Structure formats: C-alpha cells, structure tokens
Amino acid sequence: SQTIHQWPATLVQPVGSPLSLECTVEGTSNPNLYWYRQAAGRGLQLLFYSVGIGQISSEVPQNLSASRPQDRQFILSSKKLLLSDSGFYLCAWSLGTVTEAFFGQGTRLTVV
Amino acid sequence: AQTVTQSQPEMSVQEAETVTLSCTYDTSESDYYLFWYKQPPSRQMILVIRQEAYKQQNATENRFSVNFQKAAKSFSLKISDSQLGDAAMYFCAFQTNFGNEKLTFGTGTRLTIIP
Numbered sequence: 524s525q526t527i528h529q530w531p532a533t534l535v536q537p538v539g540s541p542l543s544l545e546c547t548v549e550g551t552s553n554p555n556l557y558w559y560r561q562a563a564g565r566g567l568q569l570l571f572y573s574v575g576i577g578q579i580s581s582e583v584p585q586n587l588s589a590s591r592p593q594d595r596q597f598i599l600s601s602k603k604l605l606l607s608d609s610g611f612y613l614c615a616w617s618l619g620t621v622t623e624a625f626f627g628q629g630t631r632l633t634v635v
Numbered sequence: 636a637q638t639v640t641q642s643q644p645e646m647s648v649q650e651a652e653t654v655t656l657s658c659t660y661d662t663s664e665s666d667y668y669l670f671w672y673k674q675p676p677s678r679q680m681i682l683v684i685r686q687e688a689y690k691q692q693n694a695t696e697n698r699f700s701v702n703f704q705k706a707a708k709s710f711s712l713k714i715s716d717s718q719l720g721d722a723a724m725y726f727c728a729f730q731t732n733f734g735n736e737k738l739t740f741g742t743g744t745r746l747t748i749i750p
Contacts, residue, residue, distance in 0.1 A: 615738070617730075617736075626679065628678075
C-alpha cells in the first residue's frame with residue numbers, strides 16, 4: 524500500500540535561519556507531489572507542485588523553494604526564514620486525477 | 636487561473652439535522668474534478684466525496700451528497716443526519732485533468748455540530 528512520510532512534525536526556527544522539510548512517498552511511482560501551507564484557522568495555500576522529477580511549478584514566489592531530487596521525494600526549503608513563514612505545512616501526493624490526494628501528517632513550523 | 640471560493644467561514648447544525656456547505660469555482664477548463672475534503676482537529680485531511688465534471692449525476696457517499704451545477708460553477712456539499720463526528724473544517728477543491736494537474740483548495744468552512 525502507499526504511504527507518505529513527512530518530517531519533522533514540529534519545528535521551531537529563528538528568523539533568518541534556513542529550512543528544509545522533507546516528504547517521501549512509498550508504494551507508487553511518478554506521483555504528483557504538492558506542498559501546501561495552512562495558516563492558523565485558514566485554508567490551504569498551494570505553494571508548489573510537481574508532476575515529475577525536476578518539474579516544479581511555483582504558486583507563491585516568496586522566499587521558499589522546492590525540489591524533487593527523486594521520483595518520490597519532495598523537499599521544501601528556505602535560505603532565510605521570515606516570521607510570516609510560520610504555519611502548518613502539508614505535503615500531498617496523487618496519481619494525477621486517477622486518485623484523490625493523500626496527505627502527510629503535516630509539519631507545524633514556528634518562526635521566532 | 637483556477638479559483639475556489641467558500642463563502643461560509645463557519646456553519647453550525649443541530650445533531651441529526653441537514654446542512655449544506657457552499658462552494659463556487661472559476662475555470663476555463665471543461666474537464667476537471669471537484670472534491671470535498673474534511674480536516675478534523677487531528678488535522679489529517681480526509682476525502683469526503685469526489686465529482687467528475689463530465690458526469691451529470693451528483694456524487695453520493697452515504698450521508699454526504701453534492702449538488703453539482705456545472706453551468707453555474709457551483710459545487711455544494713449536503714450532510715444529512717449530522718453526527719458529532721462530522722465536526723471539522725471542510726475544504727472544497729478543484730483539479731484539472733491531464734497535464735497541468737494543479738490541485739487548488741478553497742478557504743474552508745468550519746462546521747460545528749450542536750448536540
């Protein structure tokens with residue numbers, strides 16, 4: 524069966540520090556991969572999505588970046604965190620529109 | 636660009652009653668999918684129901700059903716016989732088919748069940 528791993532579950536980082544959140548999927552090949560951010564009590568904002576290795580579409584051109592070094596690995600990064608980067612980050616995968624999206628457990632990021 | 640709008644930030648319903656959550660979307664595509672996801676306090680996203688745009692018949696999953704009006708670009712969720720476990724954030728989502736398979740969510744509706 525397919526599973527998605529996202530870590531860490533919680534993270535507290537100082538302003539100006541770098542960020543790396545990792546997401547991996549098991550049990551499937553060539554999935555679509557997504558990074559979302561959810562501010563407290565708010566909706567899901569699509570940050571990045573990828574339909575294949577090396578193919579990244581950016582929805583939010585801020586100080587975040589994403590990479591897909593392997594088929595089932597999706598990494599969210601920042602060189603210098605801002606206070607406004609605090610939030611709940613969710614990774615998800617799907618097989619195009621064949622399946623619904625399956626979500627990881629999320630990472631709660633607090634920038635202090 | 637696709638947009639998804641949920642105009643009800645919060646809704647409440649008496650247990651065992653029926654509630655309808657609204658969703659509208661904007662797209663120039665003709666082939667797409669619509670979803671309702673539920674996010675309980677655990678924050679795990681759970682698919683509630685899925686609708687394919689080319690199917691005129693409204694999707695139904697047990698107590699959950701949708702009213703899909705393609706011309707009006709409307710996709711509402713009806714929850715019948717509301718239960719305490721239905722309390723959650725509900726998100727409407729849109730995904731195009733083939734190629735650019737971006738999955739876009741609305742801002743969500745927080746549903747409270749009143750015992």
